[in-house]
Structures are given as C-alpha cells and as structure tokens.
Amino acid sequence: MDVPSRLRVLRPPRESDRRRSRGRCRREISSSSSSSLSPQSRGSNPQPPMDEEVPDDAVLSDVDGEEDSSIAVPADVSAADQRVRDILAELEQERRARKAAEDSRADLRTSINRLKAFAQDVIKKRDDALREKDDAARSAERAGVELSEALKQKEEAVRLKEEAIKHKDEALRQKEEALKQKDSSRAEIETAAQMLVTGIDKISSKVSGFKKFSAGLPRSQKYTGLPAVAYGVVKRANEIAEELSKQIEAATKTRDEAREQIEQRNYEIAIEVSQLEATISGLREETAKKGSEIELLSKIIDERDSRISEMEHEISDLRQSGDESSGKLRNLEAKVDAWRPMIIDQLKHISKLYEHINEIVCITEDRYSDQTDSSDSAFIWKEMDMDDNLRNSLEGTTLVCELAKVACEKVRLRMEERCQKVKDLEDKIADLLEEKQHIGTLLRSALSSKTNEVLQVAEKGLREAGIELKLNKNNDSHFHRKEEDEVYSLAGALENTVKASQIEIIELKHLVEALRRSTVDIFGFAGATDLDLPLAESSLLKAHLDAQAKERSQQMLKLKELEEKERIASESVEGLMMDIAVAEEEIARWKLATEQEAAAGKAVEQEFLAQLSSMRHELDDAKQGTAELEKKLKFKEETAAAAMAARDAAENSLRLADTRAARLRERVEELTRQLELLDKNDSVTRNNHRYICWPWQWLGLSSLRYQADVQDSNSNEMELSEPLL
Template sequence: MASAGDEDNDAVLSDVEDDDQVPVVIKHSLPEDVSVERFREVLAELDREKQAREAAENSKSDLQVSFNRLKVLAHEAIKKRDECTRQRDEALREKEEALKSNEKLSADLAEAVRVKDEVLKQRDDLTRQFDEAVKAKDTSRSEIETAAQMLVTGIDKISGKVSNFKNFTAGGLPRSQKYTGLPAIAYGVIKRTNQIVEELLRQIDSTAKSRNEAREQMEQRNYEIAIEISQLEATISGLREEVSKKTSVLENLEKSMAEKDGKMSEMERELGDKLNLAENEVSMLTQLVSEYDDKLRNLELKMESQSFYRLKQGAPGTEEDEISTLAGALENIIKQSQLEIIELQHSVEELRAETSLLKEHVEAQAKELSHRKQRVEELEEKERVANENVEGLMMDIATAEEEITRWKVAAQQEAAAGKAVEQEFLAQLTALQQELEEAKQGVIESEKKAKIQRRNSSCCHGSKRCR
C-alpha cells in the first residue's frame, strides 16, 4: 500500500515538473519603422521582461525547492502511513493471537477440571476395583487350583486312551525348571500333548507306509503279469504269422509242384513221343540206308557186269557216265542219311539228358516239399505248445487275479481299518487340541486376571500414597 501511494505521488509530482514553459514570441519590426522612442520602449520592455523572467525563474526555483520539500514530506507521510498500517495490522494480529491463546487457556482449564474430575472418579473406581480384586484374587486362586486339577486329570485320561500305543503315564507330567505353579502344569500338559500327537502321527505314517508298500507290490506284480502276457501274445502272434506264412508258402509250393508234375508228365509224354518218333525215323533211315546199300551194291555189281560187258562189246561211254552219276547221287543220299541219323542220335541223347535233369529236379522238389511239410508240422507243434503255455499262463493269470482280488480286498479292509484308526486318531487329536486350547485359554484368562489384580493392587497402593 505504501509503495502504491509513493508511485501516485511521484506521478503527480512528475506531472507538475513536466509542464512546458510558454515560449516568448518577439516580434521584430523592420529597421526603417523603428524609432528611438520605440527602441527605448522596446529596451524597457525587454528589461521588464528580463526582470519578469528572472523573477519567474526565481519563483520557479523557489517552487521547485518547495515542491521537493513537499515531495519529501509526502514520501515521509506515506512511509508513516504505511508504518501505521503495518503496526495496526500487527496489533490486530497480536490481538487475535491473544484471543486464541485466551481461548486455548480456557479450554486447557476446562480440560484440567475435567481431568481432575476423571482422576477423582478413577480414584473411586480404583478403590472399588481394589476391593473387587481382593475378592477376585481369592476366587482366581481357587479357579487356578481347579484348572490345574482339571488339566492333570484330562491329560491323564488322554494318556490312558492312547496307552495301547505307548505308556505316557510313567514318571508323571514333564517338569520345567523355568516355570512354577500353574504355568509349570500347563507346560507339562502341553509337553505331554505334543508327545501324544507325535506318537499318533508316527503310527499314522507307519500305517500309511505299510499300505502304500502293499499297494506298490500289487501294482508291481500286475505290471509284471501284464508284461508276461504281452510277451506271450506277441510270441503267439509271431508264431501264428509264421505258420500262416509257411502254410501259404507250402500251398504255393504244392500248387507249383502240382503244376510242375503236370508239366513234367506232359514233357515226359512229349519226350517219349519225340523219342519214339526219332527211333522210328532212325529205324526208317537205317532201313533206307540198308536199302540204299543193297541198291548201291546191286548197282556196283551191275556196273561191274556192264563194264565187263562193255569192255567186251566196246559200247560208248555215255552209259558209264550215267552210272557214275547215279552212284554219286546214291553216295550223297547215303551221306546225308548218315548225317541225319547222327543228328537224331544227338537229339535223342540230349532229350535223355534233359529227362534225367527233370527227374533230378522233381526229386529235389519232392525232398524240399517233404522238408517244408516237416517244418510245418514242427510249427504246428510249436503252436500247440504255445497254446498250451498260453492256457497255462491264462490259468496263472486267473490265479494271480484271484490273488490280486484277495490282496485288494485285504488291502481295502486294511485301508478301512487304517481309516477307522486314523479317524479315531484324528478324533482323539481333535479332542486333545480342543482340551489343550481350553487349557491354554484358562491359563491366559488366569494370567490376565492375575495381571489385572496386580495392576489394581498397584493402583490402590498408589492412590493410598497419594491420599
């Protein structure tokens, strides 16, 4: 606020200082119009104006000095006004703080009065509570003794219930070197309860372990039986496949042997026919050759007789040429017939060799067929033995299944008995936990009551001392 006033005053003063001076206009006349009087008047007027200007300048300097003084005074007045405003604000703020502190002191005074009343009331309550604590102390002592007796009796009953597993009553309750009184009894009860619970859990674990071992043995036996059955089935299926393959091969061999026998019989028949034809041809050719030999011999005789006759008669040589030609033709025919006879003999020998080879092949096929039949009989015998083994294994499997059923029934009965025992254990454990919780709750309540009694007694002693 002070700064705003200073700025307004500065603005007003600056407006006064910034006023422009009015210019003096001097009119000049022409030199020919100026006279001496006029000149003097002008000089006098100039002197007056000069004096007036000096007076105006002096008054202006005085006004400037007075204005500066007024400005300084205005600044001081504005500062004083701001200082007064600030002091007034501080006074108002101190007044408000004083009012607040007054209200706070009034509230503190009221609170002190209220606290005093509450302290008096609490003193009366503590006196009453002290009397009640004295009564409750006697009551809690009897309750603690009753709770200790109940804890000892309850843990003895629980120990008697599980005495068939282990004797927990020998030697009494576990003792503690740290606690005495009811906490020592609670410690012994808790320790005994933990021992009973550990024994029950160990019994449950051993029962579950034996049940799991029996189950694993049954599963292992079932697995081994399944493996043996699968192996036997695979063996039987392999034998059946082998028998079917051998049977099909045997049937194919029998068919091929039958076909070969037919072909062999047909070939033998054809070879016999060919051999007969060849022998007939050979005999015919032999007969023909013999006839040609006879004819040739006759011709030679005739030729000799004719040549002798011709020599005697001196006949021409044409007949001799004709005879020689016929003789050459006969020789050629005889040679050709001999060649054909030789070829026929070779073909007969080849047919005989081929027939012997075919007979040997037929004998080999017959031997192989008999060997295959023997192999098939052996496979059938193996199949019969395998079937007998399968029947025996099926009987073993049936026996094993009956045994497994008996084991399963026994395991189920054992599991049912184990579940019953486990449920009984759990029921006993639940009852033990419940009794333990009740005992803990009784101990906690007894400790709370004892603490309250000690606190009340200390408060009563303190109030008596204050009195």
C-alpha cells in the first residue's frame, strides 16, 4: 500500500526556463555595455532588489545559476570584446545545456509515457475488478434469492411432511379399525363354523341308526377356514342324504317284496280257503284236514298279528322319524333366525368399511363426497326377504372392492407426486451447489491471475522509471494470507490501493512543481552561491519527507483500519459460509427424512394393499360360504318338505292299514263262524248223502261254485293286503 509514496518523478525543463536564460543573457550584455560606460561598477555585481517584481523571463534555472557563477568579469581595456566572447561561450554552454535538457526531457517523456500506460492498465484492471465485483455481487444476490426460494421450498416440504404424517396416522387408525373388524368377522366366522359343526354332528348322531359316520368332518385340500367347514358340512349332508335315499330305496324294495309275499300268501290263503270249502263240502273226509288247516290258519293269523305288530312298530318309527325331521326343521329355522343378526352385522360392517375407504379417497382428492346416501341404500336390511339381504351383502362387497381399487390408485398417484417433488428439490439443490462452487473457483482464479498481472506490470513500470521496488512480496504474502477468504474483500483492497497510488502520483507531481517554483523564487537572483540552492532544496525536501512520513503514518492507520474491515468482512463471509454449510446440512437431513418418510409411506401402502387383498379374499370366501349355506338351507327345506309329505303319507297308510286290519279281523271271524256252522251241520247231515243229486256232484257243479267262492275270497284278500303296502 505504501508503494506510491516512494515514487519520485523528475520534472523536465520547461519552455519558461529557457526564456528566463535568454533574458538573463540579454541583461548581462546590457550590464557589460553599461560597465564599459561606467568603470566604477566593473568590480561589483549589482543585485536586483528582493521586493521588485521579477518577470518570468528574468528568472534563471538552477543549471544557469551554477554556470553563471563560474564566469569572471574582465578588467582590461578590451572589456567589450571579452564580454562578447564570454557571451558567445555562454551561449555555447546554453546550447549544450539545452541539448542535455532536451535529452533528459525525452527520457522523462518516455518514462512518463510508460507511467501513463501503467496507470491506464491499472485503471483498466481496476474497472475490470469493479465489473467483476458487481457481477459477483449480482451473483451473490441471485444466490441469496435462490437460497430464500430453497428455504421456502423447504418450509413447503416440511408442511407436506406434516400432512404426510397426518395421513399416516389416519391410515394407522383405519388399519386398527380394519383389524378390529377383521377380528370381529373372524370371531363370527368361528362361531358360525362351530354352529355348523355342532349342527351336522347332531344330524349325523340322529342318522347314526342307519349308518355310523367317522368322527369329524370331511377334509378339503382346496378350501381353508370357514369354506372348509362349509365344505365338510355340505359333504356330510350329502352323505346323510345319500344314506337316507339308500334307506328309502331299501324300504321301497322291502315293501315291494312284502307286497309280493302278501300277494303270494293271499293266493295261498285263497287256495287254502278253497280247500276248506272243499273239505266242508266233503265234511267227514276232510275233518282232519280242516283241523290241520285251522291250526295252519291260526299260525298264519299269529304271523299276521306279528306282522301287524311289526308294521305298527315301523309306523311308530316313522312317526318318530317325522317328529325328528320336524325338530330338525325347527332347528334349521332357529339357525336361520340366529344367522339373521350375523348377516345384519356383516352388512353394517361392510357399510362402515365403504365409508372409511370413501373418506380415504376424499382425503387424497382434498374434497368431501356426498355419495354416502346412495351407497347406504345398498346396505339396508330387509326383514322379510333373506335372498334380498344376501344380494345386498354381495352388492356392498362389490362396491367396497371397487372403492378400494380407486383408493389404491389415488394413494399411488399421491405418492408418485411427492417423490417427483422431492426429486426436483434435490436436483435444484445440486445445481445451486455446483453453481456456487463454479462461481467461487472462477472468482479466485480471475483474482489471482489479474492480481499477479497487475503487480508484475506495476513493478516493471517502476523499474523502467528507475525505482527498484518489489511489489510481489507484500502483495503475495497478503494474497496467500487472505487466499482462503472470499473474493469481495480482496477486490475492494485492490481498488483502494489503485486509487491511493493514483492520488499519491498526482500529489507528488504537484509537490515537485511547487518545489521548483519555490526554489526559483528563493534563489532567482544572479549572485546566489552554489551551496545556498542545495541547502534550501534539501531543507524543503526534508520538510516534504516529514510531511510524507506523517501522511505515510496516516496511511498506515488507514491500512490497519482497512485490514480490520477486511477481517470483519472475512468473519462475516465465514459466518455466511457456516450458515450455508448449516443450511446444506439441514437440507441433507431434510432429504434423508423425506426419503425415509417416502420409504415408510411405501411400506404402509404395501401393507394396506396386502390387507385389502386379504380382506377381499375373506369377502370372497364369505360370499362363497353364504352361497353354500343358502344352497344347504334350500336343500334342508326341500328335505323337510319331503319328510312332512312322507309323514302325511305314512299317517294315511296307517289309517288305511287300520281299516284293512279291521276288515281282515271281521273276515276271519266270519270264517270262524262259518267253520263252526259247518261243524254243527256236519253232525246233522253226516248220513244224508241219499238226498244229494249224484249227477250234479259227478258233473262237478259244486266245484264250480267253489271256484267262484275262491275268486271272491281272492278279491277280498287282495283288498285286505293293500294296507300292508
């Protein structure tokens, strides 16, 4: 900073000095002519008074004063000739001095031109440095604006993060509610499965008289849970139905066989009755046969009584089975009544699930839907129609599945938008960091290169001007000491240095001119000695040096103040850099937090999708179970109706069998009376064969009559055998 204070610029001889030397020569010529006229004044050198005005032409330069002091005044007679020769010699000396002054003037002019070129280069570089400083300030302002925008975006991202946390809490709450609903539905499914298992076990225990089934329900490799239980129940019901159908077929077969046997026995009874009638007609010869036949008839009657008792037992069994089927029907009706509240609860839970998923869709779209009234109509319980209720349940589950698909799509779109925003923020932050680093490197490189060039040019110009000054040491040390600071303080210091050097150059020029003028004013008289001028000039130079020392001390104080300002500016820049580093760390933490939040959101979304799929499968399974239960209920209703019809038919057949048994008893009693009458008449008409017309007996008229009686008895026996069917 103190380089311009050391510069010393030599002023070239001016045109006014040359005019002064010419005027002095004229005055000497005139004085010599006057001295030739008045010899009294030869030995003296007249001095002009100090208070008179001395024209510019009469002022002598320092060189002229020194040369004139060495000239001696002649004292001989030929003084005029000597004066002329002296004047000619003095003119010759003046020419040589003028030539030397012109040479020195040319040298000084070249040095001044070089100094001007150096000053122009310095000014140009100062303007470049100012332009770069303005560009750096504008870039810093842009960086500040972008940093404020980044902070705003950060606040927006924090707000989005809070909203995502709220959505996450809402999803967790919905998840807990779904888990509760799932547990309740699972408990209901378990109770339904237990009821199905106990019901089918009771049914199988009631049917165990026909066939013993294995313990437990049949297993299925295709279904699990409630569908597997329903599959086992349906399979066991099918087995029971098949066994009942087999028993019915066996009963019909035994009935047909009994009918055939009864018909055969009726034919045999008809034959036996015909034989009895033949024996009655034969009377005596067939008495033994009639006794045997009576015993046989008694046996047959006993067998018929036993068969009738067996039939009554079977009828009682049929009545018992009818009662059991009616009890089963009542149990089925009770089960249907028990399942009705379960289906109502299922419809309620499905409607709640639809409302919650609809709320999720509304939250993702930032709106509120009013479609609950239209959707609630699909979940209304109808007291009178079970099919409509099941159909409403199916429609509700379909609506829930469709709404779950829409909710999944909305959540996926929202997560994709959030990931895209995070990615855009990361790209913008990376671009800002790269731009900052690039600006810093460009400013440092430009400042270092231009500072070195400026110092080299300044040192070269000073060296050409005759001043040996090393500008690289202080400036290099200063540059290396402040290299790590920001470029703004260095550019300002360089600008201040260039301005101070220009001001000092201008002040030195004015000071040299003032010194020249003061020396001419002080030593302008012709009789001055050679020692007076250097002493006066040295005193003036000393005073000027003292003033320059004071100015230098003031400049050093200013330099210290500038260094303190630079230190404060560097500290402020370091603080800004630390703030930027803290902001970068905060952005990195925010980025990491957003990535973690996005990963957590994806995990929650996947878990929610898995739960939706599991709930969908469970709904499908429940739907299949309800369909199978509906089929089973229809089958049981049909079987109950068939059992009731069979019970009515059995009661009718029992009544018909009672009537036919009464008729059969009456017929047997009539036959016994006829046998008793025949026995009585046999004793009376044993020896009355003479009254019989033998041709009619030989012609077989009695046998023909007997056959007609047999046919009548056969028809009666057929009528009596019908109740046994």
